[in-house]
Amino acid sequence: MLPDHNLIPHLIHQCTLIEINKVAENWYRLKLQAPAAAAYAEPGQFVHLRAGSASDPLLRRPFSIHNADSRANEIWLLIRVAGKVTSALAGLSPGGIINILGPLGTGFPVPDDEGSALLVAGGIGLAPLYFLTLRRQAAALPTELLLGGLTGNALPDDSFFFRDGVHPLIATNDGSRGYRGTAADLLEMRLQSGIRPTRIFACGPVSMLARVVELGRNCGLPVYVSLESFLACAVGACLGCAFPFKTDDHIEYRRVCRDGPVFSGEEACFELV
Amino acid sequence: MLPDHNLIPHLIHQCTLIEINKVAENWYRLKLQAPAAAAYAEPGQFVHLRAGSASDPLLRRPFSIHNADSRANEIWLLIRVAGKVTSALAGLSPGGIINILGPLGTGFPVPDDEGSALLVAGGIGLAPLYFLTLRRQAAALPTELLLGGLTGNALPDDSFFFRDGVHPLIATNDGSRGYRGTAADLLEMRLQSGIRPTRIFACGPVSMLARVVELGRNCGLPVYVSLESFLACAVGACLGCAFPFKTDDHIEYRRVCRDGPVFSGEEACFELV
Amino acid sequence: MNLFDASLTVNLAGISLANPLIAASGCYGYGFDYRRWIDPGDWGAIVVKGTTLRPRTGNPPPRLVETPSGMLNAIGLQNPGIDFFLKSIRPQLPELQCPVLVNIAGETLEEYRQLAAILNSVTEVSGIEVNISCPNVKRGGVSFGGDPALVEELIGLVREVYRLPLIVKLSPDAGNIVSVAEAAWRAGADALSLINTIKGMVIDVQKRRPVLGNITGGLSGPAIRPVAVRAVWEVSAAVSIPVIGMGGIMQADDALEFILAGACAVAIGTANFINPAVAREISQGLRQYLCDHGFSHYRELIGAARP
Amino acid sequence: MNLFDASLTVNLAGISLANPLIAASGCYGYGFDYRRWIDPGDWGAIVVKGTTLRPRTGNPPPRLVETPSGMLNAIGLQNPGIDFFLKSIRPQLPELQCPVLVNIAGETLEEYRQLAAILNSVTEVSGIEVNISCPNVKRGGVSFGGDPALVEELIGLVREVYRLPLIVKLSPDAGNIVSVAEAAWRAGADALSLINTIKGMVIDVQKRRPVLGNITGGLSGPAIRPVAVRAVWEVSAAVSIPVIGMGGIMQADDALEFILAGACAVAIGTANFINPAVAREISQGLRQYLCDHGFSHYRELIGAARP
Ligand SMILES: Cc1cc2nc3c(=O)[nH]c(=O)nc-3n(C[C@H](O)[C@H](O)[C@H](O)COP(=O)(O)OP(=O)(O)OC[C@H]3O[C@@H](n4cnc5c(N)ncnc54)[C@H](O)[C@@H]3O)c2cc1C
Ligand SMILES: Cc1cc2nc3c(=O)[nH]c(=O)nc-3n(C[C@H](O)[C@H](O)[C@H](O)COP(=O)(O)OP(=O)(O)OC[C@H]3O[C@@H](n4cnc5c(N)ncnc54)[C@H](O)[C@@H]3O)c2cc1C
Numbered sequence A, B: 001m002l003p004d005h006n007l008i009p010h011l012i013h014q015c016t017l018i019e020i021n022k023v024a025e026n027w028y029r030l031k032l033q034a035p036a037a038a039a040y041a042e043p044g045q046f047v048h049l050r051a052g053s054a055s056d057p058l059l060r061r062p063f064s065i066h067n068a069d070s071r072a073n074e075i076w077l078l079i080r081v082a083g084k085v086t087s088a089l090a091g092l093s094p095g096g097i098i099n100i101l102g103p104l105g106t107g108f109p110v111p112d113d114e115g116s117a118l119l120v121a122g123g124i125g126l127a128p129l130y131f132l133t134l135r136r137q138a139a140a141l142p143t144e145l146l147l148g149g150l151t152g153n154a155l156p157d158d159s160f161f162f163r164d165g166v167h168p169l170i171a172t173n174d175g176s177r178g179y180r181g182t183a184a185d186l187l188e189m190r191l192q193s194g195i196r197p198t199r200i201f202a203c204g205p206v207s208m209l210a211r212v213v214e215l216g217r218n219c220g221l222p223v224y225v226s227l228e229s230f231l232a233c234a235v236g237a238c239l240g241c242a243f244p245f246k247t248d249d250h251i252e253y254r255r256v257c258r259d260g261p262v263f264s265g266e267e268a269c270f271e272l273v
Numbered sequence C, D: 001m002n003l004f005d006a007s008l009t010v011n012l013a014g015i016s017l018a019n020p021l022i023a024a025s026g027c028y029g030y031g032f033d034y035r036r037w038i039d040p041g042d043w044g045a046i047v048v049k050g051t052t053l054r055p056r057t058g059n060p061p062p063r064l065v066e067t068p069s070g071m072l073n074a075i076g077l078q079n080p081g082i083d084f085f086l087k088s089i090r091p092q093l094p095e096l097q098c099p100v101l102v103n104i105a106g107e108t109l110e111e112y113r114q115l116a117a118i119l120n121s122v123t124e125v126s127g128i129e130v131n132i133s134c135p136n137v138k139r140g141g142v143s144f145g146g147d148p149a150l151v152e153e154l155i156g157l158v159r160e161v162y163r164l165p166l167i168v169k170l171s172p173d174a175g176n177i178v179s180v181a182e183a184a185w186r187a188g189a190d191a192l193s194l195i196n197t198i199k200g201m202v203i204d205v206q207k208r209r210p211v212l213g214n215i216t217g218g219l220s221g222p223a224i225r226p227v228a229v230r231a232v233w234e235v236s237a238a239v240s241i242p243v244i245g246m247g248g249i250m251q252a253d254d255a256l257e258f259i260l261a262g263a264c265a266v267a268i269g270t271a272n273f274i275n276p277a278v279a280r281e282i283s284q285g286l287r288q289y290l291c292d293h294g295f296s297h298y299r300e301l302i303g304a305a306r307p
């Protein structure tokens, strides 16, 4: 982790795009040359990114760190095309320049024991959980990745995962790949089958997260969720990314960018967003 | 010339950039696939251009038609990097898409006689005068092109011209190429040597145009100038591109985009801009 | 549903429009300049350039400067005056094949009254838009538009002499745009246009002087859209006459923002400069939206974002 | 001339700043969040987040939305309140190594007075910025800022209890920004900050409802720069206290526009979100400009665009 108040100017990088591949319908994987980010990145952290210099689009955009290789000085991003900046990114060629801030935010809790984990990814929520999977597997911690998508080609194919030694359990809404259902359905199935991990980690749409938290609560298992919000500063200064949490019956706003994006799911008020 | 009120939807083109070359310090020549513009273009007319779709930069930018080949469906532009859009254009690669409106504006008067002409270009003012030179040479009308630049490499080299059979008389401010002086100095020299063309055509900075008009006036020669202004609509609707002219002692504003860009220089009030 | 079942017709304060898209004043000349790119009949209506009693030379150049996602203009109401309009432009208006409105501006209350009285008998003109919000003239313009009592008096005078649809055009520079809107409504306006441009300026840091000949100009384009949508939202809740929304509309989604905020029709200015076929594209986009979301008339969308 | 001969120091209403760049309120937290990227000492001063008497939870999300060349925010003055500030933040302020000002906001005149009275004895705080222009709160905020008489009363009350530099922050939403500025000046303000954000809104056309939880928000960023420069131009001609200019400053040329228009110092908000090192880059750019144009102090540039 980075010391908070140390002046580390290379945390603004002009990165070179090394490689870009389409890995699923509307999904692209980008490999960036980014030494400082690669050195410090922890699963669940993100970079705040800008391509170009025009004032429209004005703000940076946050993307989870999808993998980091500190020896090669590289980080990976996994991006789903959603609008202006993501389409511009999808159109970049190797050699293109991307400006990033980061790594930012509070990631997933570092495993303090030898516990096992279920990771529940809805769609592009895979991005940060993949990094967590790799880090946990490297530390030989028992880890099971559950992944849901709308349909088969909305998710990367098997080679994407197998190359890294990852073997996710997959479900699709239309049943065209893996089980028929959602990532939360997979979780329910695993819990019903008696699996009791030490922790659950989840990233995906709000409705999915709400259900995952409830399933965890029913089994008395702690759930960590990676939340989204529209960010401006991404460093905790503007209070724009507030997410509501309930403490002692009153609402309190926490900053997705700094207090999170990873939070204990227990108190998050999903019904208010 | 285009009939004014005919609905010709292909006058908005998505053009493909065919070729782009650096032809001098900060100058680029672009060849575009643009059938309608190529078919109708007259020397002195321009296209109003946009690359990209973001709202910054918002407005189109005008560029003179530098050459048009109606058989190949191509037009050429000659662009000097001055700011946002011109630098973006300079960075394009063949295959890039540029959206153009045009041809627009009132160009140089079509020669109605077999008269001779002196064409006076200051720097990038070469762009429209080059097209005029080629058209006049093709019609075997006596034409002499005078070209001024700051220094040698601020102008295209000889092969640029010779390939098209153009042989300009060149002057540079520092004397590093051709005569030492400006394009207006060249004109003065030619007039002093007794040359009396039927018309003078000029394009370049305002201070140069003012001097060319005065030199013409002293010899009783009509001078046509291609003027610049910041344009918005480029079709005559917004009155934003007004240039002041003096008629019977009062100031009247004419539209650079529609009444011009080519005007008789006699009444233009260069001192007011 | 078929795309053409989705109806865009609207009756705006008594004027029937084929669609809710209006060419904004000052951005469309007298309606003829864009005919190479778009049939004027593709518009619901066209509002012609601000017209004054006497011809106006306009402001010295430069009159335009680009700003981030916007532009400033300081045309200064250059126009040939009402007499020229009647003699030379009026006879051609039927060619436009859509309703034409005249935007009028005066330096005194009396000038507004006279202009309205003259246009009252001009059958080629379907209505007037009273411009009390031009930021680019020394007298008149926005100086009238800031004071509700003065607005009420002015529009009352105009209403007395003008029987056809009367639209009042407002600017957020007034500060209290809702009070001004209410004053215009009380005085008998049939509809309100908002917003006019917002006063701004750019300084040339190399020359160390303002870029525009007039020093300040009016800001238009996407930059002002959020301010304009908010003005429509607030005003349409306060008055019960139709509101025409404008300010930075570039595409169908932008027009929808205004309609959902409460506008009955929308006007398009700056976008014409970037895309001369914008009106046709936006009508198509609106039809598509209606189809996709199962509405049969865009009227169902007016103000629909209000809880 | 050497780059470092070009001096950027300024005495702003009694506060010595190493350079004329101020971190704008609400965009820089309490000054500590950006320390990974820039030394707080690179700023001339830092204005902390709007502070109220009691803690405020702030507005429901979403609180942000991007707009063309701008953004809307509706934070709703979320802050831990003045007591927390005094207890937990005040002791750390000296670490920032530059003057710190506190932006204060109240729901009543009395709340403003109390806040000012409390801060009057806080030596770590060099001055206060009285926010009478926040568009994002139901009570107080811009509702105070539109009425010159009320502003004169409010600032008069604050002035009575506050002896250190007192800055008043204005918004163009008031309409008559010059009258409001004059009122603040008469009441004893030492300097004026302008502009605060402009009220705007965005509608989500898919969901058919306003994007922001608070419905409306405040527009900041380059989109508003022309409006802000014009406000500085007009106000700095009308008052003889220093004006701090802000609104969409992204680079040195933008800061120069404000200075040439009459600002003695400039504040930077939104640009920090895009480039956390913006203050350092702008100081360098200002020095470069002074060198290139043969000025020895940027003071020579203040108001230099005025004929
Ligand atoms: C901490 C964090 C990590 C993220 N990690 C990833 C990642 O690894 N991969 C990935 O593909 N995406 C990720 N996202 C989401 C990503 O930031 C947005 O998809 C992106 O900003 C969209 O930018 P755009 O310009 O393409 O879309 P825009 O043109 O800005 O918007 C397109 C649509 O998406 C909506 N939208 C934009 N941003 C958000 C947001 N943050 N939350 C919800 N809706 C939004 C807009 O309102 C609009 O409707 C992450 C978001 C956060 C907060
Ligand atoms: C009819 C016409 C024909 C033209 N033909 C050519 C041509 O063939 N080749 C060519 O290189 N250029 C030509 N120009 C000029 C060209 O349009 C501008 O250089 C271009 O718009 C600059 O755009 P930009 O975004 O790169 O610069 P910006 O970032 O917009 O501006 C850079 C600087 O140039 C100034 N500027 C921008 N546009 C103009 C303008 N129109 N007049 C004066 N100053 C301006 C700005 O104020 C600023 O200081 C022509 C202009 C007109 C009106």
Ligand SMILES: Cc1cc2nc3c(=O)[nH]c(=O)nc-3n(C[C@H](O)[C@H](O)[C@H](O)COP(=O)(O)O)c2cc1C
Binding pocket: B238, B240, C024, C025, C026, C027, C049, C050, C051, C073, C075, C077, C103, C131, C134, C169, C195, C196, C197, C219, C220, C221, C222, C246, C247, C248, C249, C267, C268, C269, C270, C271
């Ligand atoms: C060049 C130009 C000239 C304008 N002239 C007038 C005018 O004469 N009368 C008027 O009421 N509004 C005038 N306007 C304002 C527009 O009609 C419109 O209200 C404003 O530009 C906002 O819309 P937009 O962002 O779509 O351009 C003018 C705007 C521009 C850009």
Ligand SMILES: Cc1cc2nc3c(=O)[nH]c(=O)nc-3n(C[C@H](O)[C@H](O)[C@H](O)COP(=O)(O)O)c2cc1C
Binding pocket: A238, A240, D024, D025, D026, D027, D049, D050, D051, D073, D075, D077, D103, D131, D134, D169, D195, D196, D197, D219, D220, D221, D222, D246, D247, D248, D249, D267, D268, D269, D270, D271
């Ligand atoms: C997220 C955000 C929060 C803000 N909070 C405050 C505030 O608490 N008090 C205040 O006076 N201004 C506040 N402002 C306004 C800024 O201080 C500044 O006046 C405005 O944003 C214009 O400058 P800019 O375009 O550089 O951001 C806020 C602005 C933003 C973007």
Ligand code: FES
Binding pocket: A230, A231, A232, A233, A234, A235, A236, A237, A238, A239, A240, A241, A242, A255, A256, A257, A258
């Ligand atoms: S985005 Fe600014 S505090 Fe989180």
Ligand code: FES
Binding pocket: B230, B231, B232, B233, B234, B235, B236, B237, B238, B239, B240, B241, B242, B255, B256, B257, B258
């Ligand atoms: S640019 Fe609009 S009239 Fe010339």
